[in-house]
Amino acid sequence: MFLVEMFQRKTTMPTAAEALAGRAAPIETAATHLVSNTPLKPPFPGGLELAYFAMGRFSAAEKLFWPLPGVHVTAVGYAGGMTPNPTYQEVLSSLTGHTQTVMVFFDPDLISYDALLKLFFEHHDPTQTMRQGNDIGTFFRSALFTTTQAQMEQAQAARTTYQAALKQAGHTGTIVTEISPAKPFYYAEASHQQHAARNPGAQMAAKGTGVKFPVAG
Helix, strand or coil, X not given: CHHHHHHHHHCCCCCCCCCCCCCXXXXXXXXXXXXXXXXXXXXXXXXXXXXXXXXXXHHHHHHHHCCCCCEEEEEEEEECCCCCCCCHHHHHCCXXXXXXXXXXXXXXXXXXXXXXXXXXXXXXXXCCCCEECCEECHHHCCEEEECCHHHHHHHHHHHHHHHHHHHHCCCCCCXXXXXXXXXXXXXXXXXXXXXXHHCCCCCCCCCXXXXXXXXXX
């Protein structure tokens, strides 16, 4: 019974009354990207677009984005929940509502949001609810937090397209990816930024379904 209750707590979103209070001040994080030495926080050059991707462990997911041509900077943090400025341990309590999230600032003239969505859907399993593989919890849930109406429409269209591709490939799962307007993003601690570069032998990104995202034309 104890294990069942623990599992349910980890996979059930907290109510506002249950959510941890957090804190007013941001937690300390790194100033620059470990690989590119680019500042992690604005101001950034004009013309960039902001997007957020949650697809399991952010330490592994972030590495998928930062090498891409057109990506200006990436950072990891917490989004989609209620607790302001949470710590990593608070997020793991399942009492913040946040999921581990990768922030991506990119140049839309060099790489499209659709290209980032393709990477997102192919590199994790969007049909798994409140988990990725053996990583279980609300903080591992699949989510796209959009910053413009155009992103919202593209994300919804991509979800529909990939669902059809899954069905055609014989995959019986239903995509559960949350798509919602971005709430505040809280930077994770410095030790989590570019974790894959700090720890080359760390776990790779979550396992995808093996189904490719259809490319028009």
